[in-house]
Amino acid sequence: MLNLLGAKRIVVVGGGTAGWLSALEMRHSFPLSVEVLLIESAQLGILGAGEGSIPNLDLALKRYQIDRTTFMSATQSTYKLGVCFEGWRSGGEEKYHHMFSTIREDLGLMEWQEHGFYPLSSTLLNRGMALDRFPDAAHLMQRKASQAEVAAHIQRSDKEVFAYHFDARRLATFLREKAESRGIKRVDALVQAVTVDLQGNVTTVNTDKGNFDGDFFIDASGFSRLILGKGLGIEWESFQKYLILDAALPFLLPQKDKNPSLITHSKAMNSGWMWTIPTQGRLGCGYVYSSAHISETEVLRELELHWKQEIVPVNRLRFSPGRLKKCLHSNVMAVGLASGFVEPLEATSIAQTLYQLAFFGNLMRENQRVIPERVLNIFNADVANFWDGIVDFLVMHYDTSRADTPFWMDVGKAARPDRYLELKEAFSARTPRIADLVPYQMGGVILFGVASWETVGSAMGIVSPESTVAQLALLEQSAHITLENFIERYQRSVSSNTTML
Ligand SMILES: Cc1cc2nc3c(=O)[nH]c(=O)nc-3n(C[C@H](O)[C@H](O)[C@H](O)COP(=O)(O)OP(=O)(O)OC[C@H]3O[C@@H](n4cnc5c(N)ncnc54)[C@H](O)[C@@H]3O)c2cc1C
Structure with a gap:
């Protein structure tokens, strides 16, 4: 039993994004009589990577009553409407997009479900038409809309789904300012140990600046994994056999476009992939790679060949994909990198937090x-x-039979979770369903919905046109007419090169 009814103090260890978000959430969910104290070591600093979000960051701004405009200006944010994957299937220049799905007039049509499947996306799949062109977001992206245009578009509808690109260090500083303005206390100290009582509860965090008692503790100590991992010895579950990337070399480049790109660019590289994230005024980039397949020198050489300029890394990061088997144990919860990390693809880390x-x-x-x-x-x-x-979901991105480099051969042949293999088999007979994804839910939330699985799955050949045949045959004639009308309208808008409304 976790009884925090009489709690007087919550101690958060770590002042990265996860630590400050935890402090804000504790302030939000506990009465003001409970003190929230955050301990971080300025000397150790924060990881400072991670500059792309998914749409739940905007929901968090609302939850923590943070004004969007203030947030965007303080963190140098730009709007993010999706992700572009380049060269993942062949190593060439082909692309596909995973856009945040929004569509104004046709929202009803997109959301229309029968017999558990989505007739519109199934019809598009059946005709071999790429799903990534349909959300409104795709039209904004294609015509390189300005930030102001996107802002106006978002304001027109409360159904808009969008995310942000931001400066990671500025984000932590901004969250700190918000938290401190709400009475959260911060101590700059180096945590050296934790004291645990006979019942296995943590009572005190011991630092070089003294000891801090608490009733509940949040371990947001990043890759140090101080309390739950090291202190309480919670076991680690590795994902390394499924996802083999374990290193990243981040770097910055100037932003030359008048209108920053509205998507994160994920380009397949010889031994991993490279992100390009446009924030206001600069591009945050990084090559995520498998250290078993390429050295740092080779990474730099490949990057310089690509960008045709010298690349100066801002950091050198190593990580081990996996998670703690339990994120909540006794009176401690691990959050952020302290609880687990997979890899940067699809920007899942802050979203999970x-x-x-x-x-x-x-x-x-x-x-x-x-x-x-x-x-x-x-x-x-x-x-x-x-x-x-x-x-x-990430495993699906690597489910290819590419044979052009040792990395792509190995990642294509890497182990796959049985859960994934079973879904893949199901998707050869019919398209993804909500029921397939319910086993992944947390408190009723599914991170990647059917539209995401269909979009990436069809691009990667996991969800095939054939899988739609039997289910489409279940539709009434009137449904087929509605779908036919939509497709005709869409094809007209493409051939006349106008934006579909
Ligand atoms: C290469 C890479 C790319 C990424 N890209 C994305 C992305 O695009 N989108 C996304 O959502 N996420 C991304 N992430 C993850 C993202 O960086 C993290 O989710 C986010 O930064 C939160 O980190 P954190 O707060 O958990 O840890 P950190 O930022 O590492 O903070 C840890 C804190 O603990 C403190 N600490 C540690 N030890 C001690 C000690 N002994 N005493 C006192 N304090 C201590 C540190 O000082 C620091 O304040 C990426 C991660 C990597 C590695």
Whole structure:
């Protein structure tokens, strides 16, 4: 049982994005009588990578009552409407997009479900038409809309789904300012140990500046994994056999476009992939690679060949894909990199952090801060399922039979989780369903929905046109007419090169 009814202090260890978001969530979900104290070491600093979000960052701004305009200006943010994958299937210049799905007039048509499937996307798939062209976001992206145009577009509809590109260091600083203005205290100290009582609860964080008692502790210590990992010895589950990237070389380039790109660019490289993220005034880039396949010198050489200029890394990062088997144990919850990390693809890390925090915060608020063990077990199981969903979705991006470099051969042949293999088999007979993704939900939230699985799955050949045949045959004649009208209208708009409304 976790009983925080009489709690006086919550201690957060770590002042990166995860630490400050945790502090804000604790302030949001606990009464003001509970002190929130954050301990971080300025000397150690933060990771400072991670500059792309998915749409739940905007939901978090609303949850924590942070003004969007202030946030965007303080963090040098730009709007992000999706991701472009270049060269993933062949190593060539082919592309596909995973856009955040929004569409104005045709929203109803996009969301229309029958017999558990989506007739519109199934028809498009059946005709071999790429799904990534349909969201409004794709039209804004194609015509390189300005930030102001996107802002106006977003304002017109509360159904818009969008995310941000931002400067990671500025984000942590901004969140710190917000948290401190709400009474959250910060101590700059080096954590050296934790004291645990006979029941296995942490009572105190011991630092070079003194000891800090608390009733509940959040471990947001990044890759140090100080409390749950090292202190309480919670076991690690590795994802390395499924996802083999383990290193990254981030670097910055000037932003030359008048209108920053509205997508994160993910380009397949010889031994991994490269992100290009446009923030206001600069591009944040990085080559994520498998250290078993390429050396740092070779990474730099490949990058310089690509960009035709000298590349100066801002950092050298190593990571080990995996997660703690339990993120909540006794009176400690691990959050952010301290709880796990897969790799930067599809920007899942801050998103996972935010959903986990909201799940925990809601649980606290809705249960008067008294949570029975059985409910805590469900919490941990849900968080684990959510990680499984991230792993399986990312695995699909690498499910190719490319043979052009040793890395792509090895990643194509890497082990696949049984869960994923079963879904893949199902997708050869019919398209993805919500029911397929429910096992990945955490507190009712599914990170990547059917549209995402269909978009990436069809681009990678995992969801084939044939898989739509039997289900489309179930539709009434009137449904086929509606679909036919949409496709005709769409083809006209493409041939006349106008934006489809
Ligand atoms: C290459 C790479 C690319 C990424 N790209 C993305 C992306 O595009 N999108 C995304 O959502 N996420 C991305 N991530 C993940 C993202 O960087 C993290 O989710 C985010 O930065 C949060 O990190 P954190 O707060 O958990 O850890 P950190 O930023 O590392 O913070 C850890 C904190 O703990 C403190 N600390 C550690 N040890 C001690 C100690 N002994 N005493 C006191 N304090 C201590 C540190 O000082 C620091 O304040 C990426 C990660 C990597 C590695």
